[in-house]
Amino acid sequence: MxxxxxxxxxxxxxxxxxxxxxxxxxxxxxxxxxxxxxxxxxxxxxxxxxxxxxxxxxxxxxxxxxxxxxxxxxxxxxxxxxxxxxxxxxxxxxxxxxxxxxxxxxxxxxxxxxxxxxxxxxxxxxxxxxxxxxxxxxxxxxxxxxxxxxxxxxxxxxxxxxxxxxxxxxxxxxxxxxxxxxxxxxxVTGVFTTDPNLEPAAKRLDSISFSSMFEMARLGAKVLHPDSVAYAERYRVPLRVLSSFENGEGTLICFDGQYHQAGKVVGIAVSADLAMVSFDELDESSDRLAVLFKRLAEMGIETDLLSKTRSSASTVSFTIAQSWLERVLAELDSVSQTLNIGPVYFEQDLVRVSLVGNNNLAKTEVAAKVFDVLGKHGIHVKLVSSSAIKLALVIPQNHLRSAVCALHHAFELNEL
Structure with a gap:
């Protein structure tokens, strides 16, 4: 032959x-x-x-x-x-x-x-x-x-x-x-429980579910782009993250049914250099807010952690990349009369810290533990968003390292 x-x-x-x-x-x-x-x-x-x-x-x-x-x-x-x-x-x-x-x-x-x-x-x-x-x-x-x-x-x-x-x-x-x-x-040698530059005790995960990996990527972990994770899950492609500088098994991204750490926090993702914009909505109209956020989307500006609270007026708050703040403020100024909104306030130098798990993170005891840990360190939470798979918090950027280290320890991520 x-x-x-x-x-x-x-x-x-x-x-x-x-x-x-x-x-x-x-x-x-x-x-x-x-x-x-x-x-x-x-x-x-x-x-x-x-x-x-x-x-x-x-x-x-x-x-x-x-x-x-x-x-x-x-x-x-x-x-x-x-x-x-x-x-x-x-x-x-x-x-x-x-x-x-x-x-x-x-x-x-x-x-x-x-x-x-x-x-x-x-x-x-x-x-x-x-x-x-x-x-x-x-x-x-x-x-x-x-x-x-x-x-x-x-x-x-x-x-x-x-x-x-x-x-x-x-x-x-x-x-x-x-x-x-x-x-x-x-x-890097794989997917870590958090950024090792922030928490030296961060541990490389042998495996992580697609759902958790997608949230980690979407919320700031840079090892994989969220689009690629979603594509791999959709088309059932086994995915692994490895180091090009040294040998090792890396981290295998598992299909959810194959993963056995349900209900646990598996990682902390971080997105820095954020700003928060808030304004009072003087007359409530979802249609008018839709016009505003559609306009921001057309400008290529992504908003996150939208919050709407009711007191004497409805206060709308959302986070954006700090680099977009000037453009957002200018747009709000140009549409303020049309939308009938009150004064616009903003805060800079914020960071989003997100705990990611596989299920049950919406349970009240998880939030209670997070707020207890941050409270003991004097860290004030500006905004919070939760789902079954993540709990995201916006805090001052100067508290980033202490928050990540405290939460990493409290949820025993170095023991995974």
């Missing part, structure tokens, strides 16, 4: 992994060479692999800045054409590093793979992935090295997927190829 046929049959029987490497992981030639060595060893051990690369660390920001030197408001189509080139550098260098080691590899853009998206430039959504070409390469023993973060719209234009888009690319490829696992390689 010819050697090529033996190789093809052997590879067809082996497991398939889609492996995504982020900007820090491919941030230098030295890092690319180290990863190529790791990928080559896995290939020689019989693994089938599809590699997804982000742009080198800082490259996308450099390209955005270049566009800003030409015009402050670049055409979205042209900006996508510009910033998509960052990933092309990474994939070409990675393919060359693999080929140097005698490993057959081929770099591919999103267009060459045929990752089909809608036409929302800068925040496109993947609609379909063609796998014929990728499967042909895999059958030939060739490692596809795919550009993350990008695809093509129905007109053939280059589109980008927005922040965290390379994670989504990897999950979409894994789903389309029915991969055994999608592995996201980062600069």
């Amino acid at each position: 010819p050697e090529e046929q033996k190789l093809s049959q052997s590879l067809c029987k082996s497991k398939l992994y889609v492996k995504k490497f982020g900007g820090t992981s491919v941030g230098s030639i030295e890092r690319i060479e180290a990863l190529a060595e790791r990928i080559a060893k896995a290939y020689q051990a019989g693994e089938r692999q599809v590699i997804v690369c982000s742009a080198m660390a800082g490259e996308t920001n450099r390209l955005i800045a270049l566009g800003g030197q030409v015009t402050a408001y670049g055409d979205p189509r042209e900006m996508d054409m510009l910033i998509s080139t960052g990933e092309q550098i990474s994939i070409a260098l990675m393919a060359m590093a693999l080929q140097k080691r005698g490993i057959p590899a081929r770099s591919l853009t999103g267009d060459q793979v045929q990752i089909h998206t809608n036409s929302q430039f800068g925040r496109a959504a993947i609609e379909q992935v063609d796998t014929d070409y990728l499967e042909q390469l895999l059958e030939q023993g060739i490692i596809p090295v795919v550009a993350g973060f990008q695809g093509r719209n129905p007109n053939g234009d280059v589109t980008t997927l927005g922040r965290g888009g390379s994670d989504t690319t990897a999950v979409a490829l894994a789903a389309a190829l029915s991969a055994d696992e999608c592995q996201i390689f980062t600069d």
